[in-house]
Amino acid sequence: MRAISVDNLSRWLDNIAQGVSVWVPQDIEGTRLLAPYHTGDEISLGGPCRLSAKEFVFPKTEYMLRFEYHKSPDDPENVTIDLKSAMEAPRTIAFGITPCDVQGIKFLDEVFAWQGSGVESCGPQGYQDPYFKARRANCLLVAVSCLEPDNTCFCQSMGGSPVEAPGADLLLTRINHEYVIEVLTKRGGELIVETLCRELDKSEADALESAKRKAGERQELLWGPQEVEDLAPRLGEAFEHRDWKPISANCYSCGICTYLCPTCHCFNIADEARGSQGGRMRCWDTCMFPLYSLEASGHNPREALMKRYRNRIEHKFNYLIASKHVFGCVGCGRCVRHCPAGLDLRQVVLHFLKLDLKEVTT
Amino acid sequence: MNCNADDRLYTPKLARIIQASQLTESERLFRLRFPDGEGLGHKPGQFLELSVLGVGEAPITIASPPDEDGCFEVCVRKVGNVTSALHRLSEGDLVGIRGPLGRGFPLEELKDHDLLFVAGGIGIIPLRPVIKSVLARKSEFGRVILFYGMKHPDEWLFRDEFAQWEARGADVRVTVDRPVAGWDGHVGVVTTLLAEFQMCGEMIASLIVGPPVMYKFVLLGLSAKGLRDHKTFLSLERHMKCGLGKCGHCQINGVLVCRQGPTFSYAELKDLREALLG
Numbered sequence: 001m002r003a004i005s006v007d008n009l010s011r012w013l014d015n016i017a018q019g020v021s022v023w024v025p026q027d028i029e030g031t032r033l034l035a036p037y038h039t040g041d042e043i044s045l046g047g048p049c050r051l052s053a054k055e056f057v058f059p060k061t062e063y064m065l066r067f068e069y070h071k072s073p074d075d076p077e078n079v080t081i082d083l084k085s086a087m088e089a090p091r092t093i094a095f096g097i098t099p100c101d102v103q104g105i106k107f108l109d110e111v112f113a114w115q116g117s118g119v120e121s122c123g124p125q126g127y128q129d130p131y132f133k134a135r136r137a138n139c140l141l142v143a144v145s146c147l148e149p150d151n152t153c154f155c156q157s158m159g160g161s162p163v164e165a166p167g168a169d170l171l172l173t174r175i176n177h178e179y180v181i182e183v184l185t186k187r188g189g190e191l192i193v194e195t196l197c198r199e200l201d202k203s204e205a206d207a208l209e210s211a212k213r214k215a216g217e218r219q220e221l222l223w224g225p226q227e228v229e230d231l232a233p234r235l236g237e238a239f240e241h242r243d244w245k246p247i248s249a250n251c252y253s254c255g256i257c258t259y260l261c262p263t264c265h266c267f268n269i270a271d272e273a274r275g276s277q278g279g280r281m282r283c284w285d286t287c288m289f290p291l292y293s294l295e296a297s298g299h300n301p302r303e304a305l306m307k308r309y310r311n312r313i314e315h316k317f318n319y320l321i322a323s324k325h326v327f328g329c330v331g332c333g334r335c336v337r338h339c340p341a342g343l344d345l346r347q348v349v350l351h352f353l354k355l356d357l358k359e360v361t362t
Numbered sequence: 363m364n365c366n367a368d369d370r371l372y373t374p375k376l377a378r379i380i381q382a383s384q385l386t387e388s389e390r391l392f393r394l395r396f397p398d399g400e401g402l403g404h405k406p407g408q409f410l411e412l413s414v415l416g417v418g419e420a421p422i423t424i425a426s427p428p429d430e431d432g433c434f435e436v437c438v439r440k441v442g443n444v445t446s447a448l449h450r451l452s453e454g455d456l457v458g459i460r461g462p463l464g465r466g467f468p469l470e471e472l473k474d475h476d477l478l479f480v481a482g483g484i485g486i487i488p489l490r491p492v493i494k495s496v497l498a499r500k501s502e503f504g505r506v507i508l509f510y511g512m513k514h515p516d517e518w519l520f521r522d523e524f525a526q527w528e529a530r531g532a533d534v535r536v537t538v539d540r541p542v543a544g545w546d547g548h549v550g551v552v553t554t555l556l557a558e559f560q561m562c563g564e565m566i567a568s569l570i571v572g573p574p575v576m577y578k579f580v581l582l583g584l585s586a587k588g589l590r591d592h593k594t595f596l597s598l599e600r601h602m603k604c605g606l607g608k609c610g611h612c613q614i615n616g617v618l619v620c621r622q623g624p625t626f627s628y629a630e631l632k633d634l635r636e637a638l639l640g
């Protein structure tokens with residue numbers, strides 16, 4: 001195992017940024033955001049950024065196609081259309097993302113690059129999203145352990161860890177004035193610049209374990225291992241419960257929870273044209289907007305605020321367990337930290353977990 | 363479409379409008395063909411994503427039975443941006459097609475069954491390919507009964523085909539919701555036709571397509587008559603944006619309508635919350 005001094009980080013970044021776009025957390029006007037790294041940039045590692053890392057594999061807006069109408073000069077009635085893919089997959093390194101963001105990207109793998117595990121009811125064939133797959137293949141993930149979780153963090157309650165990042169290519173953990181580097185994949189190993197690192201000895205590896213253990217202990221568990229098993233069935237039973245209405249009443253339907261969420265992945269597809277040419281793009285959408293589920297006939301199965309809010313919680317903690325055997329929440333706490341109405345997803349889930357459901361429904 | 367990461371999944375294939383005819387004030391029938399002559403390869407009940415490039419893409423049910431000389435049809439009500447733009451197109455114009463998508467009606471499992479079709483308004487469109495396929499192979503099926511309800515006789519879709527369907531052995535009843543001058547047929551919502559419907563047993567299947575409120579009352583009526591939930595089929599309308607089970611718009615509970623549907627048996631939907639009106 002190797003370690004790199006904090007003072008060598010920028011040299012390392014300069015080195016790996018050759019021909020690759022490297023994004024690192026930076027303090028931008030008081031907000032920690034992932035931004036493209038340029039030599040000399042000050043980086044801000046440790047703890048989650050305001051936005052999740054899902055953008056690297058699933059951008060806010062992404063062109064899918066470009067098209068152009070052509071009229072034959074000799075026969076204006078004869079129109080043809082050129083259509084071509086606008087797929088882009090730049091080589092990218094997401095450097096310094098949190099373990100929960102890695103978990104989020106692993107969740108998106110289940111949705112977009114599904115290869116036949118889970119979702120048996122979808123039939124034997126699953127569609128692999130070509131745009132996602134291309135970006136995912138060209139994006140390396142360098143995670144940094146969260147040694148001091150925020151009081152809104154609950155990754156361990158969702159089966160994750162603030163100090164382990166399965167699915168990442170490298171994991172860095174700060175010990176004193178160094179980052180210990182754990183190589184998790186072959187392509188991660190290729191990022192190592194030996195001359196900037198030193199080998200760790202056995203006793204130092206123990207220090208890493210101890211630092212990780214302490215970090216884990218700093219986060220309180222919301223529920224025990226048995227209660228986790230109960231979450232999906234409990235929420236299923238609570239579907240008709242009258243408390244959904246008062247709980248959701250403060251929601252503004254602003255959609256910031258879905259915007260910040262590392263696992264939310266709904267999108268819309270829209271065309272943009274100017275003259276005879278244009279493109280088709282997809283952009284993030286949100287199930288919290290009332291028009292999201294509106295059908296052409298005017299029927300809207302989830303027009304009511306309560307139904308939309310309930311669907312978001314049920315989807316993450318109940319439906320996805322049934323259809324994909326995973327939770328749609330990695331416990332990053334962003335929706336808790338940034339909800340303008342102060343809605344706390346943890347408290348909502350706990351409410352239905354603890355409630356005596358036999359007592360009152362509807 | 364196979365399980366691969368082909369970017370053609372989202373890239374429409376261009377098709378040419380061979381024929382466009384106005385069926386009612388708001389519905390237009392388009393006959394389409396791919397320039398390479400390849401068929402669509404669909405099953406009745408499946409849908410496609412139709413693009414008017416530059417305007418957008420919308421999920422549209424396929425209105426024709428499989429294998430009509432490489433041609434296929436969509437019957438589209440003018441409602442939103444894409445459908446309005448489509449209505450402005452005419453013969454020779456190009457549209458984009460992705461599909462067929464979703465699951466069709468399980469026609470092969472319904473051989474030797476008596477078939478009851480119940481359609482409300484434009485619900486006749488997804489049933490038309492089933493009715494035509496069944497009547498083309500009438501000897502493989504039992505009785506074929508069609509109940510069709512609409513608000514006003516002017517909304518009657520495929521009116522000239524109804525006589526052909528009767529000639530081929532279908533028992534057809536048509537009703538309008540309220541009395542209208544010049545209409546001497548049955549009056550009342552489509553459920554009122556169920557009253558005179560006498561059939562029971564394991565070998566009856568029903569296929570129902572219409573608005574949510576129609577589902578509610580027709581399903582009640584059919585259950586009361588003892589029809590089997592697993593042999594009652596319907597097609598759900600949802601906002602199916604991508605058609606590939608990714609975009610999330612058509613999610614009901616753990617089900618993605620565009621992949622697992624849009625056709626379902628009532629047995630599959632009965633306990634699926636938010637699928638049908640309560």
